[in-house]
Amino acid sequence: MDTALERVIAHLSRARSVLFVTGAGISAESGIPTYRGIGGLYNDEHTEEGIPIEVALSGSMFRRRPELTWHHIHRIEQACRGASFNRAHEVLALLEGCFEHCWVLTQNVDGFHKAAGSKHVIDIHGDIHDLRCTRCSFSERVADYSQLAPCPSCPRCGAVLRPEVVLFEELLPPSKVALMERALFRGFDVVFSIGTSSLFPYINGPVLEAAARGLPTVEINPGRTQLSDVVDVRLEMGAVAAFEALWAARDRWKHG
Template identity: 35%
Template sequence: MTLSDFSSHLEKAARLILHATHTTAFTGAGISVESGIPPFRGREGLWSRYDPGCLDLDAFYRDPTQTWTLIKEIFYDFFGRAKPNPGHISLAEMEKAGYLQAVITQNIDSLHHQAGSRNIIEFHGTSGRLKCTRCGKVIPFEPSYLKQLPPLCRSCGGILKPDFIFFGEAIPYKAYDASIEEARIADVFLIIGTTGEVVPASSVPWQAKTHGAAIIEINPEPSAYTHAITDIYLQGKAGEILPDLIQSIEVIS
């Protein structure tokens, strides 16, 4: 694609968003890779370094201390150092300006919250909360909980679990229902940094297309969506393209 073609596609995307009634963003691991968080899959993914069985629900209950040791290392010591990048920040700015109504994210790193987005649907849950396996209480994560592994509920003494889904757990029904509703009502749907391979999350953009949404995709490489449902493909990193998209919206508005 030539620079002229890219500029034309960027302007078309900006005009669609500017005139949309409801725009929803759908983000995957790619947007957080730009913050230094590796994806789970692929040659450089987390599962090339760690056994994915560490996130198996049965393994957690069999040996919560061992499981929590890995969870702490991966999701709090390592991921905890990550900061929002210009892609996350741009989505928060778009929401504040009224150009974006919601973010559906497959990521559990809470970077959209840190960037300032407000209407966030966390499809797979988040590391930013803990849930008691005994009383069900959900609490904000605090580093003090990791002084003892496994961390214990201060209300009932039960073992705490990160409030994201493990292998063997169902998608939280509220997050699933809210995502499908966003797909139903959006007239513009942004796909950002996801390959479209993780089910059932991968079905959400298809739902949006079925209900008539224009699909704008931002990805470094073509995905399962690109040649199937995408209307405008902007090839590149979210942290580079989203700021340009905002600028284009402001120029034509």
């Protein structure tokens, strides 16, 4: 068996608590394009309006021209429509029963972790399937956007609806930040970074802090990132292959 995989198995065999930090790479194997936004879609960095995608998908643009922001949100959702969680998401859900304390912190807005059965999920950027009114308390969950208007309005008060996701320039939801901080305060024996370039401090922070404390850290990513020289084990493979291998070896590390 691969030496790096053996080291991960050894870490898991001694762990009682595990944090999995996930990014776009884990959903790429479900057919979700990995953003420069939600990716492949905007590799040229600019939209057809001639503005950067980060501007089109910003909070300030949504306030000024919600129809423009919604246009690109619709394109993102359509690119993801019909996709579903993959084996990596399924194994992560199963892992909750194998450790005393097991959480997923994800940047992804596709909702795949919860759909696969994970209960302890901090979707720090929200979920594209959850909509809320910008004026009143109306909210709803939609399976897809196929029946939504180009710029949907609230059926209760007529104000513009928006997806419950963090747009560029916006702050993270305080309730989810608090949940993340409580989980991190309790601590983890092993921290994984999976399929993420780890550009945000709240995404790379748990890995960096664990490494600074001498705790085991693992990166699962076919490419190199800014964490690649920090973690003590790297699995240079996709998330599905990695978790299938770890699950196949579960008799060697499973606690639950």
